[in-house]
């Protein structure tokens with residue numbers, strides 16, 4: 191399906207939402223502390239949409255007062271007392287790759303660790319070999335299916351990283367595929383270059399030479415194509431050191447690429463401190479972040495993107511979201527969709543883990559998966575809340591209120607998804 195850029199002939203009215211979650215007033219900066227529980231809920235709400243944009247989101251009565259005389263021109267969707275929210279935003283995915291790693295999952299269940307498998311040439315290295323061998327069409331097809339899954343789970347925008355290419359040629363190939371998918375699929379894609387996702391096996395004895403290649407060869411090539419907006423590094427013991435990570439992120443800044451970092455995932459490693467120092471937009475993972483790292487992130491307004499799917503799937507200790515929120519870190523949630531540590535497109539499941547395993551409340555996880563996630567990819571002004579002028583990305587859930595989303599777990603409660611004012615999922619199915 192090709193995205194429609196044409197003007198929509200008819201206005202769209204969504205009415206009689208039992209709860210309309212607007213998150214109004216949150217476009218300027220991400221929500222912190224108690225703000226994450228203020229969802230701007232309108233009981234008995236309506237949304238009036240024109241040309242793919244929200245014109246008004248308010249009570250049924252207020253919207254009817256303003257647009258009642260134009261009702262006959264509009265397409266009307268009855269929410270019938272159900273929950274209506276902004277489209278979910280997933281700010282951290284490794285979308286473009288081929289293959290799966292269920293045999294490694296089995297090895298882990300038999301006692302091997304994620305890092306041992308990677309050190310033996312599996313893990314990220316294995317997906318890199320498969321992705322390098324794949325053509326753009328195959329990458330496109332596999333990734334398109336994942337985007338359909340995202341959409342069916344209420345996700346209307348994602349971030350997508352390269353990082354399974356690890357050479358100029360193959361990193362650019364991944365980024366081109368993401369760019370084509372962004373044009374063709376309703377889900378919007380924000381692209382991140384992640385040439386520093388792993389040290390290729392042939393540079394194992396000289397990782398600094400690979401860092402040099404990332405900085406001197408990959409970054410200029412990526413910048414020249416304009417195919418990425420962010421630059422990300424896997425800062426982890428046995429992968430890239432904090433010093434190497436900082437060099438790569440500073441170099442990216444010189445090419446206009448905004449820094450992000452995979453930080454303190456498996457070992458405490460000063461990743462959050464690097465994020466604060468380089469002025470990263472987000473630091474992601476943070477399962478083993480230090481108290482000082484939390485303090486510095488809060489101080490600099492670095493968004494903490496938490497990915498509880500990895501703790502769940504790697505059977506590790508969960509990040510302490512409660513501590514981060516209480517300390518003033520703006521927290522967002524993401525699937526981390528990838529074939530090794532989190533093979534899921536279900537952001538609602540991740541939200542569920544946020545509540546049950548990371549000490550977050552239902553209101554906080556909704557803020558974290560909408561407006562704070564939008565800020566984590568520099569899109570706070572366009573998406574993540576239902577406010578006039580914003581993109582009309584809306585989800586109608588088969589749920590009476592936002593708490594029910596977290597309570598009725600393990601099933602997909604999405605009924606309708608509207609992307610840029612067009613219905614793209616209806617009755618839970620892609621249309």
Ligand SMILES: N=CN[C@@H](CCC(=O)O)C(=O)O
Pocket residue numbers: 284313314317424452455500526528529530531532
């Ligand atoms: N931690 C590093 N990268 C991914 C995993 C990628 C993979 O295992 O293929 C992550 O965010 O968890």
Ligand SMILES: [Zn+2]
Pocket residue numbers: 282283284452526528
């Ligand atoms: Zn990741």
